[in-house]
Amino acid sequence: MLTIELLVMKKILAVFDGLKFSDSTLKYAVKMGIQHNAMITGVFLEDMTYSSRGIYQLYSEKEYALDSVKHLVAEDRHERDAAVDRFENACKDAGIAYMVHRDKQLAVRDLLKESRYADLLLIDASESMTRYTEESPTHFVREILAGTRCPVLLLPRHFTDIRRVYWLHDGSPVSIYAFKMFNYILPVLSELPLDVLSAKMPGEEGIEADKLLIKELVSLHAPHAGFISLTGQPDLEIPLFLRKQDKESLLILGAYQRNALSMLFKASMADLLVKEHQWPLFIAHNK
Amino acid sequence: MYSWCQPFTGLTSLSEILIVMKKILYVTDALNLHLENLEFAGYICGLAQSKLLAVFLENDELEMRTESMIRTAAVNAGLNVTEETLSLKQHTCDTNIQRFKTACETKGIDCAVHRDRGNPLAEIILESRYADLLLLDVTTTFSANNEGTPTDFVKDVMSNAECPVMLMPESFNGVGEIVFTYDGKPSSIHAIKQFTYLFPQLKELKTVVVSVNPEEVSPEERYKFREWMHAHYNYLDFLSSEGNVKMGLVELLLDRNKSIVVMGAYGRSMISNFFSPSHANPVIKVISQAVFIAHN
Numbered sequence: 264m265l266t267i268e269l270l271v272m273k274k275i276l277a278v279f280d281g282l283k284f285s286d287s288t289l290k291y292a293v294k295m296g297i298q299h300n301a302m303i304t305g306v307f308l309e310d311m312t313y314s315s316r317g318i319y320q321l322y323s324e325k326e327y328a329l330d331s332v333k334h335l336v337a338e339d340r341h342e343r344d345a346a347v348d349r350f351e352n353a354c355k356d357a358g359i360a361y362m363v364h365r366d367k368q369l370a371v372r373d374l375l376k377e378s379r380y381a382d383l384l385l386i387d388a389s390e391s392m393t394r395y396t397e398e399s400p401t402h403f404v405r406e407i408l409a410g411t412r413c414p415v416l417l418l419p420r421h422f423t424d425i426r427r428v429y430w431l432h433d434g435s436p437v438s439i440y441a442f443k444m445f446n447y448i449l450p451v452l453s454e455l456p457l458d459v460l461s462a463k464m465p466g467e468e469g470i471e472a473d474k475l476l477i478k479e480l481v482s483l484h485a486p487h488a489g490f491i492s493l494t495g496q497p498d499l500e501i502p503l504f505l506r507k508q509d510k511e512s513l514l515i516l517g518a519y520q521r522n523a524l525s526m527l528f529k530a531s532m533a534d535l536l537v538k539e540h541q542w543p544l545f546i547a548h549n550k
Numbered sequence: 551m552y553s554w555c556q557p558f559t560g561l562t563s564l565s566e567i568l569i570v571m572k573k574i575l576y577v578t579d580a581l582n583l584h585l586e587n588l589e590f591a592g593y594i595c596g597l598a599q600s601k602l603l604a605v606f607l608e609n610d611e612l613e614m615r616t617e618s619m620i621r622t623a624a625v626n627a628g629l630n631v632t633e634e635t636l637s638l639k640q641h642t643c644d645t646n647i648q649r650f651k652t653a654c655e656t657k658g659i660d661c662a663v664h665r666d667r668g669n670p671l672a673e674i675i676l677e678s679r680y681a682d683l684l685l686l687d688v689t690t691t692f693s694a695n696n697e698g699t700p701t702d703f704v705k706d707v708m709s710n711a712e713c714p715v716m717l718m719p720e721s722f723n724g725v726g727e728i729v730f731t732y733d734g735k736p737s738s739i740h741a742i743k744q745f746t747y748l749f750p751q752l753k754e755l756k757t758v759v760v761s762v763n764p765e766e767v768s769p770e771e772r773y774k775f776r777e778w779m780h781a782h783y784n785y786l787d788f789l790s791s792e793g794n795v796k797m798g799l800v801e802l803l804l805d806r807n808k809s810i811v812v813m814g815a816y817g818r819s820m821i822s823n824f825f826s827p828s829h830a831n832p833v834i835k836v837i838s839q840a841v842f843i844a845h846n
Binding site: 272273274302376377379380381382412413436439440443444446447448450453472473476477479480483484485549 | 571573600601603676677680682713740743748771774775777778782
């Protein structure tokens with residue numbers, strides 16, 4: 264049963280690196296703003312210790328070395344200003360409410376604090392907040408995922424329209440929590456076709472009571488959902504399956520609980536999927 | 551230029567929302583059914599446009615209650631007490647389920663029933679994992695002893711449930727306001743968010759945020775909090791008091807009427823205080839409100 268009513272305004276944080284501006288984040292942010300009547304806060308992290316050049320590029324024995332350093336710093340500042348302008352213009356053109364937050368403090372800690380008073384955080388999965396490129400998920404993204412107080416939508420490098428949703432259900436409480444949060448926070452997207460995707464080793468049987476309860480929950484939130492069960496190692500089968508599907512899908516998964524130690528030994532499903540830069544990943548945890 | 555920012559065709563956009571059905575559980579001891587709660591439960595379901603899923607906890611594995619307690623329950627359910635205890639218990643459960651269904655029908659509540667026979671706490675925690683909200687009576691107990699409210703069972707459910715828990719008020723005559731308790735800690739924010747996500751329809755209702763010693767939260771953070779609240783609620787009021795947290799909250803909550811009180815973990819120890827018999831009169835009034843607790 265569906266009713267149409269006035270929407271509560273959501274608060275969405277979109278995280279940008281002013282020196283390596285992510286087009287994908289901007290596009291998703293604007294789209295989410297329109298779709299969900301959300302206020303988008305562009306968070307531009309401008310950590311003092313991070314500039315676009317390494318220390319050796321700045322080093323020079325020439326007399327006017329200081330001038331050239333000043334010049335380079337000014338160039339960085341200019342680029343950061345231009346990034347903020349791009350964000351502002353895109354929001355204005357789309358007619359959505361927005362705010363800009365430029366943060367000169369230690370990037371991660373501040374962002375995590377900000378996430379307490381936000382409903383969703385958008386970030387490009389390849390964001391590293393350093394000059395270097397790192398394999399995704401980067402240290403920066405990992406830290407955000409582990410400490411965030413609101414769900415995160417990890418974005419691929421290129422924007423695609425979301426037309427389908429897969430919930431990667433592994434039976435854990437946190438994956439169910441993520442599914443609930445998805446329905447609360449992005450009700451417009453929960454109208455899209457949804458499939459519940461799970462993988463089990465041959466011979467491994469789920470608990471019957473759990474299966475009934477999960478069907479009941481899904482039938483209420485997404486009455487037309489399909490159930491797909493794969494057989495085999497989840498780490499292999501799920502990415503394999505997803506690669507064969509349309510790219511225009513969003514994946515829901517619960518991940519990154521505070522138990523950081525176990526993460527060191529075992530790559531989570533989120534890690535595996537982030538590496539492929541294909542799908543937006545909706546990740547939530549309740550710790 | 552920004553062609554990609556057009557909303558999806560065929561999907562609802564901008565100022566319209568699709569309210570997705572929620573899974574709301576009405577938890578009850580199969581032997582002691584408190585139908586007077588149903589008024590409130592019906593209101594919540596109407597609000598969330600959802601059906602009411604009653605979980606009847608039958609506690610067959612480890613029944614600790616005495617024969618005479620079961621007999622009393624049977625009498626309350628309107629049965630003749632002539633059978634032997636085991637079948638009497640069965641019969642009472644069946645009768646109560648029937649009474650519940652009839653009552654729902656009379657009130658126009660769409661309902662379904664789960665019968666959970668195992669350990670009540672384990673059963674309810676599992677159910678809560680797959681639910682959006684759990685409605686509970688503060689007096690629910692499976693113990694043979696006389697207990698104060700909230701009972702140990704209720705406290706256990708509150709601290710272990712994997713979805714928010716709402717303690718139902720004894721009597722119900724509408725909801726006039728929402729009262730959020732805020733102390734700047736992640737768990738109080740979590741509770742406020744969860745409540746807001748479950749009932750976005752209540753944004754037009756009078757909303758009060760109460761805090762004890764609000765200065766303990768940094769001004770910057772308070773500002774961010776207010777900003778979030780203003781985005782989600784239209785009629786906001788902020789109340790505060792100084793000093794002892796327990797007494798301060800009681801004071802702030804005392805005069806509220808027809809409210810739903812929302813609490814984070816703050817609530818878990820606080821709740822017991824509210825119900826504590828030591829300061830009987832004023833405090834009992836507080837518990838006549840519905841209390842929503844979510845912890846993370």
